[in-house]
Amino acid sequence: MSLAFQSALEFSAAADAGLDEALIVxxxxxxxxxxxxxxxxxxxxxxxxxxxxxxxxxxxLAFVREARRRRFALAADYLVMAAWLAYLKSRLLLxxxxxxxxGELTAExxxxxxxxxxxxxxxxxxxxEALEARPILRRDVFPRGDPEAARIVSRRPFEGDLYELMSxxxxxRRRREERLYRPPSPVTLRLDEARxxxxxxxxxxxxxxxxxxxxxxxxxxxxxxxxxxxxxxAAGLELVREGALxxxxxxxxxxxxxxxxxxxxxxxxx
Amino acid sequence: MSPPVFxxxxxxxxxxxxxxxxxxxADLAERLPAGAEVAQALAALKARYxxxxxxxxxxxxxxxxxxxxxxxFLMTQERVEPRRLGRxxxxxxAIVAYHQPVTRAEIDAIRGVQANRGTLDQLLELGxxxxxxxxxxxxxxxxxxxxxxxxxxxxxxxxxxxxxxxxMKAAGLLSLDLPEGFEFTPGAGAEAExxxxxxxxxxxVDYLEGEGEE
Amino acid sequence: MSPPVFxxxxxxxxxxxxxxxxxxxADLAERLPAGAEVAQALAALKARYxxxxxxxxxxxxxxxxxxxxxxxFLMTQERVEPRRLGRxxxxxxAIVAYHQPVTRAEIDAIRGVQANRGTLDQLLELGxxxxxxxxxxxxxxxxxxxxxxxxxxxxxxxxxxxxxxxxMKAAGLLSLDLPEGFEFTPGAGAEAExxxxxxxxxxxVDYLEGEGEE
Numbered sequence: 001m002s003l004a005f006q007s008a009l010e011f012s013a014a015a016d017a018g019l020d021e022a023l024i025v026x027x028x029x030x031x032x033x034x035x036x037x038x039x040x041x042x043x044x045x046x047x048x049x050x051x052x053x054x055x056x057x058x059x060x061l062a063f064v065r066e067a068r069r070r071r072f073a074l075a076a077d078y079l080v081m082a083a084w085l086a087y088l089k090s091r092l093l094l095x096x097x098x099x100x101x102x103g104e105l106t107a108e109x110x111x112x113x114x115x116x117x118x119x120x121x122x123x124x125x126x127x128x129e130a131l132e133a134r135p136i137l138r139r140d141v142f143p144r145g146d147p148e149a150a151r152i153v154s155r156r157p158f159e160g161d162l163y164e165l166m167s168x169x170x171x172x173r174r175r176r177e178e179r180l181y182r183p184p185s186p187v188t189l190r191l192d193e194a195r196x197x198x199x200x201x202x203x204x205x206x207x208x209x210x211x212x213x214x215x216x217x218x219x220x221x222x223x224x225x226x227x228x229x230x231x232x233x234a235a236g237l238e239l240v241r242e243g244a245l246x247x248x249x250x251x252x253x254x255x256x257x258x259x260x261x262x263x264x265x266x267x268x269x270x
Numbered sequence: 271m272s273p274p275v276f277x278x279x280x281x282x283x284x285x286x287x288x289x290x291x292x293x294x295x296a297d298l299a300e301r302l303p304a305g306a307e308v309a310q311a312l313a314a315l316k317a318r319y320x321x322x323x324x325x326x327x328x329x330x331x332x333x334x335x336x337x338x339x340x341x342x343f344l345m346t347q348e349r350v351e352p353r354r355l356g357r358x359x360x361x362x363x364a365i366v367a368y369h370q371p372v373t374r375a376e377i378d379a380i381r382g383v384q385a386n387r388g389t390l391d392q393l394l395e396l397g398x399x400x401x402x403x404x405x406x407x408x409x410x411x412x413x414x415x416x417x418x419x420x421x422x423x424x425x426x427x428x429x430x431x432x433x434x435x436x437x438m439k440a441a442g443l444l445s446l447d448l449p450e451g452f453e454f455t456p457g458a459g460a461e462a463e464x465x466x467x468x469x470x471x472x473x474x475v476d477y478l479e480g481e482g483e484e
Numbered sequence: 485m486s487p488p489v490f491x492x493x494x495x496x497x498x499x500x501x502x503x504x505x506x507x508x509x510a511d512l513a514e515r516l517p518a519g520a521e522v523a524q525a526l527a528a529l530k531a532r533y534x535x536x537x538x539x540x541x542x543x544x545x546x547x548x549x550x551x552x553x554x555x556x557f558l559m560t561q562e563r564v565e566p567r568r569l570g571r572x573x574x575x576x577x578a579i580v581a582y583h584q585p586v587t588r589a590e591i592d593a594i595r596g597v598q599a600n601r602g603t604l605d606q607l608l609e610l611g612x613x614x615x616x617x618x619x620x621x622x623x624x625x626x627x628x629x630x631x632x633x634x635x636x637x638x639x640x641x642x643x644x645x646x647x648x649x650x651x652m653k654a655a656g657l658l659s660l661d662l663p664e665g666f667e668f669t670p671g672a673g674a675e676a677e678x679x680x681x682x683x684x685x686x687x688x689v690d691y692l693e694g695e696g697e698e
Contacts, residue, residue, distance in 0.1 A: 031358070034382025049441075116442075120380055123434075123443045128357075128364035130433035134424045138350045141327075141336040141425060142502040145348060146548075147290035161400040161417070162638050166647050166655065168571070169578035172595055281558055283537030284551040288559055301558055323497030337498040344495055344515060348502045374654065391655060404645060412651050 033081035034121055036063060041118050048119035053111035054092050057085040088114070189216070189223040194235035202244060205260035211236070214258055272305030279311040279318075286315075292332030292422060330421035331428060353396075358389045363398060366390075367420065367432055368444055371402045371413030376446055390414065398423065486519030493525040493532075497549075500529075506546035572603045577612060581634070581646060585616045585627035585678050604628065612637070617678040627678055 030036050040059045041051050064082045067074055091107035105113070135141045197216050205214070215232040218225050236258050239245040249256045281302055286293060295308045302308065312333060316326045325338050337345065355363065358381075365377050378384055393399040402415040416429070426432065438444050495516055500507060513522045526547060530540045539552050551559065569577065572595075579594050580586055588604065607613040616629040630643070640646065647655075 031381070032383040117380075117382070119441075120443050121382060123438050123441075124361055124364045124368065124380060127368055127432070127434060127438070128360040131364060131367070131424055132360065134426070134433065135339040135342075137336075137423050137425065138348070140339050140342040142345050142348050142498075143291075143334060143336055144287060144289075145502045145504040147288060161397075162640075162647060163394045163401060163655065164574060165578050165581065165638065166652055168574035169582055170652055172575045172579070175596065280537035280552065281555060284555040285537075285558055287538045287549070288551050323494035323499075324501045335501070337502050338494065341495060341498045344499055345502055346515070348504075394655065401647065401651075402639060403641070412647065412654070 032075075033060075033078050034117065036060065036078075037081075037114075038118050038121050038125075041115075042122070048122055049115050051115050051118070053114060054089050056114075057089040060085050186227070187221075187223045188227040189231035191231055191235055194228075194231035195238065198232065198235050198239060198245070202239075202260045205245070205258060208248070208257040208259045211256040211258060272307065273303050275307060275310055275314065278302060278306045278308070279314050281306070282308065282311045283315055286326070286333055286335050289334075292329055292334035294332045297332075327425060328427040329425055330418040332418075332422075334422075336425075355392075356389075359392055362389045363393055363416075363420075366393070366399050366414050367416050367429070368435060368438065369446065370415035370429075371405070372415075372446075373405055373411040373413050375411065377414075379446075486521060487517050489521060489524055489528060492516060492520045492522070493528045495520070496522065496525045496529055500540070500547060500549050503548075506543060506548035508546045512547070569606075570603075573606055576603050577607055577630075577634075580607070580613050580628050581630050581643075584629035584643075585619070586629075587619055587625040587627050589625060591628075617680045619678055624679070 030039070037056060037060060040056055040063065041048055043059075044051055044055065046052075061082055064074065064078060067078075088107060088110055092111060094107075137143070194216075198214070201214060211229060211233055214236070215225075215228045218228060222228075223231075233256060236245055236247055236256075240247050244261060246259045246261055247256055282298055285298055285301060295312065298312075299306065299308045312326070319326045319335070321338075323338055323341060324335050326333060326335055342349075361381060362377055365380050366372055369376065369380070374390065377390065390399065394401075397417055398420045399414050400417045402413045404410045405413050420426075421428065429435075435444070496512055499512060499515060509522045509526065512526075513520065516522065526540070533540045533549070537552055537555060538549050540547060540549055575595060576591055579591050583590065583594065591604070604613065608615075610633075611631055612634045613628050614631045616627045618624040619627050634640075635642065
């Protein structure tokens, strides 16, 4: 599995350019509609929680239109967001319905929720940057290069977390599965069963009868038809050798016919 | 009779210097003569090293000596170019750090994308993130949090020292859903809803869930 | 213009601290800004560390920071504890966790190797695994299970919290190509076929464990 991380975006550049070329060209750099909305919202240069959602909706719709005009294949979630924003915008512009309270969120609530999500993503993005700006071990700050001894270790019982435990479990189970792979052996009609079956039929086999008619019919969970035929043929040949049966085949690959041998057959059966 | 402060300070200095990794106050106390005032010695030592080429810092509730940040430019030979996390991984790590305990679905919701499976797994593998428990909500999803290695890597004494966390909390930005009518209530994390799992009864139910989910 | 002595002293301090081996004055000069008075800085640093828990010494023309000789007694007392379980131990622990109660022979059968005797003993010694009882089968082999310390270490409220197949899949550990037969129901199996180790005492212990899950 390849981890195709998207290259970092230069947001300030996009913001300076307002909503134009920069954003459109960078479509591939965005991680979905919320990401685009954040970039647009940053361009408004206001507290993200006090953002004008109608303006944001317009900008986003323009962005999507432009992107489509340039024949970018737009993912469905971009279009879903566009449709939802168009709807939200229209609701924000309409006069408020007299009574709410039927559980449905007001347009203002929806707008607030969207602004919150954008502000939250923004906060997390800044947090990620702030973390990277910390003095990072072995990048900015360095521990003792030559500790005197592994003897002075912190008393943590040992390391290892659930993930490690799970990995260990799966790793060995997987190895075991590989080692123990055993394809199920097919169910076959046993030769002695086939013999028994033929012996029972023998008295009735006074005329040449096709092997396919002699072989036992397939039962639900039983051996396959091919196995029944093969075992019956093998058993039949044994009986031929013992003189209880005759077999013949007129053309290669055609049906085999069996017939009981009069006197000797009955003798053998008895 | 407890040993004099300067003697303890010397010992703490020597131990921290020799140690291969950060030591907690308890680790130190264990190796020092009975009655040694570890906290006091640490404070004195921290003051003594302030502004020097080597400094005493607290990471993940443990103490370590490390080179001063502004001298990083000298350390060309010691620097190991760490595997840089991609943007998605950095964001995911930040979300886990600031929202823990947090579920996979919540991370995705904040990022606004169906996360690449590998992102969180990469962090798990690097030991920066760990599984913490299960959320008491339908499906009982696993929750994630950060590790001590995370704190040590970023030189943080504790999660309370996450940059900007207090401000974000005050602004209500760390709650998972829109705070009621923008009346931001700091500290409205999901902690309360995490499952301490005392009930024995859940034992069996859980396995059934685990099996049935495939 | 040469940098001030104080600044050079800090740099030398940081370099010596972070270096993996003693550095000569020439080594230091090479890594310091041009014109730095290395000898002067070394002398100042030596004076500063005199009598401290850490001292600056010169051996064979190379400089190093080291712990004061009289504090050597602090450095030797600690016995080395295994910090990471080896692969065999991790796997054995995982099997005990997911299959308890389980016998030595069963562990070997699952791992597909004759286990090193020491592996299970190490886990017993670490207090992660305990003897649980005896299997009601020929030879009455001892069965093993995990301890409360195990739960505590992994942050599990109870065995029911062990991640199941769904989580393994979510973590990308289990892929779809695994055979159907990959199933496990931790603790479900042989419970009934087990006798307590010491009939009476164990009975109570088990009961208490069931109730008092932390």
